[in-house]
Amino acid sequence: MPLFATMQGMIAPLHNDTFLRACLRQPTAYTPVWLMRQAGRYLPEYRAARAKAGSFMALASNTDFATEVTMQPLDRFPLDAAILFSDILTVPDAMGLGLSFALGEGPRFARPVRDEAAVAKLEVPDMAKLRYVFDAVASIRKALNGRVPLIGFSGSPWTLACYMVEGAGSDDYHLVKSLLYSRPDLMHRVLTVNADAVAVYLNSQIEAGAQAVMIFDSWGGVLADGAFQQFSLAYTQRVLQQVRTEYEGTRVPRIVFTKGGGLWLDEIAALQPDVIGLDWTVNLAKARESVGAHVALQGNLDPAVLLAGTAQIEAQALKVLESFAAPDQASDATGHIFNLGHGVSQRTAPENVGVLVEAVHRLSRRMRTPNASVLV
Amino acid sequence: MPLFATMQGMIAPLHNDTFLRACLRQPTAYTPVWLMRQAGRYLPEYRAARAKAGSFMALASNTDFATEVTMQPLDRFPLDAAILFSDILTVPDAMGLGLSFALGEGPRFARPVRDEAAVAKLEVPDMAKLRYVFDAVASIRKALNGRVPLIGFSGSPWTLACYMVEGAGSDDYHLVKSLLYSRPDLMHRVLTVNADAVAVYLNSQIEAGAQAVMIFDSWGGVLADGAFQQFSLAYTQRVLQQVRTEYEGTRVPRIVFTKGGGLWLDEIAALQPDVIGLDWTVNLAKARESVGAHVALQGNLDPAVLLAGTAQIEAQALKVLESFAAPDQASDATGHIFNLGHGVSQRTAPENVGVLVEAVHRLSRRMRTPNASVLV
Numbered sequence: 001m002p003l004f005a006t007m008q009g010m011i012a013p014l015h016n017d018t019f020l021r022a023c024l025r026q027p028t029a030y031t032p033v034w035l036m037r038q039a040g041r042y043l044p045e046y047r048a049a050r051a052k053a054g055s056f057m058a059l060a061s062n063t064d065f066a067t068e069v070t071m072q073p074l075d076r077f078p079l080d081a082a083i084l085f086s087d088i089l090t091v092p093d094a095m096g097l098g099l100s101f102a103l104g105e106g107p108r109f110a111r112p113v114r115d116e117a118a119v120a121k122l123e124v125p126d127m128a129k130l131r132y133v134f135d136a137v138a139s140i141r142k143a144l145n146g147r148v149p150l151i152g153f154s155g156s157p158w159t160l161a162c163y164m165v166e167g168a169g170s171d172d173y174h175l176v177k178s179l180l181y182s183r184p185d186l187m188h189r190v191l192t193v194n195a196d197a198v199a200v201y202l203n204s205q206i207e208a209g210a211q212a213v214m215i216f217d218s219w220g221g222v223l224a225d226g227a228f229q230q231f232s233l234a235y236t237q238r239v240l241q242q243v244r245t246e247y248e249g250t251r252v253p254r255i256v257f258t259k260g261g262g263l264w265l266d267e268i269a270a271l272q273p274d275v276i277g278l279d280w281t282v283n284l285a286k287a288r289e290s291v292g293a294h295v296a297l298q299g300n301l302d303p304a305v306l307l308a309g310t311a312q313i314e315a316q317a318l319k320v321l322e323s324f325a326a327p328d329q330a331s332d333a334t335g336h337i338f339n340l341g342h343g344v345s346q347r348t349a350p351e352n353v354g355v356l357v358e359a360v361h362r363l364s365r366r367m368r369t370p371n372a373s374v375l376v
Numbered sequence: 377m378p379l380f381a382t383m384q385g386m387i388a389p390l391h392n393d394t395f396l397r398a399c400l401r402q403p404t405a406y407t408p409v410w411l412m413r414q415a416g417r418y419l420p421e422y423r424a425a426r427a428k429a430g431s432f433m434a435l436a437s438n439t440d441f442a443t444e445v446t447m448q449p450l451d452r453f454p455l456d457a458a459i460l461f462s463d464i465l466t467v468p469d470a471m472g473l474g475l476s477f478a479l480g481e482g483p484r485f486a487r488p489v490r491d492e493a494a495v496a497k498l499e500v501p502d503m504a505k506l507r508y509v510f511d512a513v514a515s516i517r518k519a520l521n522g523r524v525p526l527i528g529f530s531g532s533p534w535t536l537a538c539y540m541v542e543g544a545g546s547d548d549y550h551l552v553k554s555l556l557y558s559r560p561d562l563m564h565r566v567l568t569v570n571a572d573a574v575a576v577y578l579n580s581q582i583e584a585g586a587q588a589v590m591i592f593d594s595w596g597g598v599l600a601d602g603a604f605q606q607f608s609l610a611y612t613q614r615v616l617q618q619v620r621t622e623y624e625g626t627r628v629p630r631i632v633f634t635k636g637g638g639l640w641l642d643e644i645a646a647l648q649p650d651v652i653g654l655d656w657t658v659n660l661a662k663a664r665e666s667v668g669a670h671v672a673l674q675g676n677l678d679p680a681v682l683l684a685g686t687a688q689i690e691a692q693a694l695k696v697l698e699s700f701a702a703p704d705q706a707s708d709a710t711g712h713i714f715n716l717g718h719g720v721s722q723r724t725a726p727e728n729v730g731v732l733v734e735a736v737h738r739l740s741r742r743m744r745t746p747n748a749s750v751l752v
Contacts, residue, residue, distance in 0.1 A: 174723055177680035181688050224656035224678040224717070226695060262639045263657055280600035281639055302600040304553035312557050319602060341600070347550055 012146035014211075019081040020149050023212060023253035023274050025296050025335035031321060031364035032080035033357055034151075037343030038073040039085050043350055045072050056101035057093075060086050066136035067143050074147065076350065077357045080337075081148050081212070082140060084205070086133055088155030088216050091197050092164045094125035112167030114175065119186045124197040127204050134208035141209035151255075152210030154201050156217035157194035157235035164190065173222050180231055187231060195235040199242035206247050214255040214277070215239060221260015221279075228264060237271050255298060259342065265290045280341030284323040296335035297324065303340045306348040306356065313352060314359045321364055333368065388522030390587075395457040396525050399588060399629035399650050401672050401711035407697060407740035408456035409733055410527070413719030414449040415461050419726055421448050432477035433469075436462050442512035443519050450523065452726065453733045456713075457524050457588070458516060460581070462509055464531030464592050467573050468540045470501035481544075488543030490551065495562045500573040503580050510584035517585035527631075528586025530577055532593035533570035533611035540566065549598050556607055563607060571611040575618035582623050590631040590653070591615060597636015597655075604640060613647050631674060635718065641666045656717030660699040672711035673700065679716045682724045682732065689728060690735045697740055709744065 014020075018032040040046055049069050053059035060066055070085040089107050093099035098110030113119055127134075140150055155163075163169075165176040180187045202213045220232040236256055246252055256268055257277025268276055269291035278287055278299035287297055305316040317338075325333030338360045344353065390396075394408040416422055425445050429435035436442055446461040465483050469475035474486030489495055503510075516526055531539075539545070541552035556563045578589045596608040612632055622628055632644055633653025644652055645667035654663060654675035663673055681692040693714075701709030714736045720729065 172680070172721060174680055174683060174721060177678070178683040181681055181684035181692070221657065224676075225659040226699075227678070228657070260636070260657065263659070263662075281597065281604070281636065283601040283639070286639075300600075302553070302603070304548070304550055305557055307550060307554040308557035316557070323602075345548060345550060 014146050014149060016080060016148045019337060020211060020251075020253060022335060022337045023255070023296050024251060025293075027334050029365060029368065030361050031324075031333075031336050031338045033338035033360040034079045034081040034083065035073075035340050035344050035353065035356075036083075038077075038079060038083065038353070039069045040344055041346035042344055042348040042353075043072055043076075056087070057099065060090075060136075061132040063132065063135045063139045066132075067139045070136075070140045071143055073353070074144075077354050078361070079148065079357060081151055082144055083151040083214075084133070084137055084140060084153060084210065086136065086153070088153070088159065088218065089163055090130060090133055091125065091154060091194070091201055092160050094129040095122060095164075095193075095197070096125075097164060106169040107163060108168045109163060113164045113190060114167075114179075116183075116186060119189055122190060122193045124193060124200060127200060130201060130204070133201075134204050137205050137208035137210050149211035150209060151212045151214055152202060152205030152208075153214040153216060154198045156215050156220065156232065156256075156258075157191045157198060157239065158223070158232035159217050159219045160194045160198070161187070161190050162219045162222075164194075173219070177222075180227065191231060191235045192238070195238035196242070199239045202239070202243045206244050206252050210252070211250075212253040212255065213243065214257060215273075217256065217258040217261065220258035225263070228261075229267060232258070233264070233267060233271070236268075240271055240273060253296075257298070262287075269295050275337065277339070278341065282341075284320065284336075285326075288324070296337060298337040298339050300339065300341040301356070303342050303345050303348070306340075306345065306352045310352075310355050313355050314363070317356055317359045318363050321360070321367060325367070327367060333364075338364070390522050390525060392456060392524045395713060396587060396627075396629060398711060398713045399631070399672050400627060401669075403710050405741060405744065406737050407700075407709075407712050407714045409714035409736040410455045410457040410459065411449075411716050411720050411729065411732075412459075414453075414455060414459065414729070415445050416720055417722035418720055418724040418729075419448055419452075432463070433475065436466075436512075437508040439508065439511045439515045442508075443515045446512075446516045447519055449729070450520075453730050454737070455524065455733060457527055458520055459527040459590075460509070460513055460516065460529060460586065462512065462529070464529070464535065464594065465539055466506060466509055467501065467530060467570070467577055468536050470505040471498060471540075471569075471573070472501075473540060483539060484544045485539060488551075489540045489566060490543075490555070492559075492562060495565055498566060498569045500569060500576060503576060506577060506580070509577075510580050513581050513584035513586055525587040526585060527588045527590055528578060528581030528584075529590040529592060530574045532591050532596065532608065532632075532634075533567045533574060533615065534599070534608035535593055535595045536570045536574070537563070537566050538595045538598075540570075549595070553598075556603065567607060567611045568614070571614035572618070575615045578615070578619045582620050582628050586628070587626075588629040588631065589619065590633060591649075593632065593634040593637065596634035601639070604637075605643060608634070609640070609643060609647070612644075616647055616649060629672075633674070638663075645671050651713065653715070654717065658717075660696065660712075661702075664700070672713060674713040674715050676715070676717040677732075679718050679721050679724070682716075682721065682728045686728075686731050689731050690739070693732055693735045694739050697736070697743060701743070703743060709740075714740070 018028045021028050022032050050059050053065050066085045100108050162176050253274035255275040256273040259279050262282040275296040275298050280300050280302040301320050324336045394404045397404050398408050426435050429441050442461045465475050476484050538552050629650035631651040632649040635655050638658040651672040651674050656676050656678040677696050700712045
């Protein structure tokens with residue numbers, strides 16, 4: 001019996017389970033592909049929707065808009081997964097920190113957490129405040145109608161803490177790092193609350209219909225060796241220990257992505273996520289060697305490649321595929337999900353995403369055919 | 377005969393050669409320490425000098441100012457090396473690109489290199505245009521009067537290219553990466569000119585009196601695996617192949633620092649620099665294992681530690697020392713130069729630098745004493 005034959009509730013069976021199979025290191029006919037920030041500013045239809053909604057949060061918190069925007073890239077490209085349109089910072093927003101996005105700038109919190117009193121007040125938010133997210137998940141599942149699986153996500157406890165303390169993005173993270181080095185006790189309290197909140201949040205997404213979940217540790221890579229293990233990895237582990245591994249008899253793969261975490265892959269693998277996301281600095285062959293056979297890898301094309309022409313995109317996509325599995329081992333290459341090493345740049349021409357998706361499908365399918373030539 | 381007994385010209389013999397000995401992996405009584413950007417905005421006397429000079433370039437290009445500012449941290453702290461006060465971008469400035477620094481912002485080029493015509497015009501600049509740098513080196517050597525050695529430096533060919541193409545700092549380096557992926561031929565021409573220019577420039581610094589040289593590959597870490605080797609590492613190698621390894625019978629150690637380069641240490645070590653600089657994400661014990669016994673390591677405290685208190689600074693300094701050599705191996709720990717993993721933050725209290733330097737000297741001296749306790 002195939003693993004994904006039964007789907008939840010009234011929803012259509014899954015037509016394309018390539019992504020989920022690759023997450024669990026099962027054989028697939030080709031390498032599945034989706035792209036971080038595949039629904040985003042590089043798409044004119046996204047910019048139109050955002051203009052109509054008025055703000056990023058209005059877009060993300062409205063079920064119809066969130067569904068529409070999630071589906072946009074799937075209507076253009078044969079991607080193998082959808083990802084919930086939302087932000088990594090919804091959880092601290094629900095804690096009452098007041099999230100906003102100024103146009104052309106990053107996120108900002110009106111009430112950052114910078115002293116003992118603010119830390120003491122933090123608690124796991126009532127999930128009712130995040131109902132708009134779970135409603136969006138259910139609505140997107142309906143809209144997908146079984147085309148491809150839906151990925152839910154959250155920021156990691158550490159990454160949430162960075163924004164919560166800094167109040168915005170930062171060049172050097174001096175506020176959060178000062179807190180970490182000066183008052184590790186406060187930092188641990190923030191991270192404990194974050195981890196427990198993220199776990200409940202991801203479980204609620206799964207119960208609403210998310211078929212895989214991803215933890216974005218976008219700022220784990222700014223930490224020193226030693227501090228990373230103590231303040232990021234330990235709390236990602238605390239999340240994973242509480243997040244469902246299956247729902248209604250179906251496995252729910254868990255993906256951990258630490259940007260700039262290439263030096264700690266063996267330690268990330270020890271948490272036993274199903275998939276490790278990799279940025280473009282990592283060599284996939286070395287990564288496979290370092291994490292062993294028990295975890296799938298997701299990545300890792302440099303998003304800047306999508307700013308070049310068709311021939312370059314195809315050549316670089318082939319390089320990534322071949323770095324995961326050299327042509328002579330390609331017929332049993334399981335456990336690779338093609339993605340970028342970071343989000344799609346807003347400067348990307350939409351047609352270049354089409355070129356990439358088509359190339360990954362065609363080239364990986366051909367690589368899995370014994371004795372086939374894989375010339376682009 | 378000690379290796380550094382004879383010094384060039386009329387200059388006093390070197391009183392403290394601990395830094396140079398550690399670069400060459402010779403035994404030292406303690407771990408030498410200097411800090412990237414040790415002369416900089418965290419020092420009130422630096423800010424006063426900069427205000428007097430009027431601009432960063434006026435400060436760097438005036439022999440007296442450059443000498444004064446280089447000496448400032450040495451007059452406060454018993455650092456084991458001085459580093460020329462200058463900028464990594466002097467070479468492209470001498471190529472005619474028009475370097476300036478707006479207050480509170482990073483560097484900016486008036487005439488960035490973005491098309492075939494601009495690339496074609498690039499050539500190795502006449503070193504006479506950089507005479508202010510060599511004059512500063514000679515003047516600083518005189519002012520040092522043998523106290524500690526003087527380090528010269530340059531940006532790496534790739535790092536120079538980033539600024540030359542982008543025209544300024546960047547979040548995503550999309551212009552230089554677009555050029556790299558779309559027109560690798562143009563990128564290689566820029567890098568070849570840069571490498572040859574950097575080599576002549578460093579040799580001129582050595583001839584003027586620099587006793588070690590450091591190549592700052594500040595932006596090597598933004599490249600994808602594969603691209604790093606082709607567009608950064610290969611040109612650092614081209615520099616090293618042309619830079620003097622000794623001058624007037626004295627060895628001149630070469631330091632290569634790739635920020636974010638922790639995944640490529642074995643490949644950097646294969647270029648056979650004397651020292652590899654490490655950022656704070658790297659575990660020193662793993663790095664030693666990866667690069668072998670033929671290269672010294674420099675680093676790698678997170679600069680944010682200097683924003684905390686005395687006890688935290690001492691504890692974190694001890695952690696770095698012990699990660700290079702566990703207490704039971706410390707008596708033969710050679711080849712470590714203590715430094716930060718990046719420049720001193722402008723937010724650092726000057727007295728904290730004093731705390732760090734004293735702690736590194738005291739703790740490392742004690743660690744080298746067999747059977748001594750190293751409790752802070």
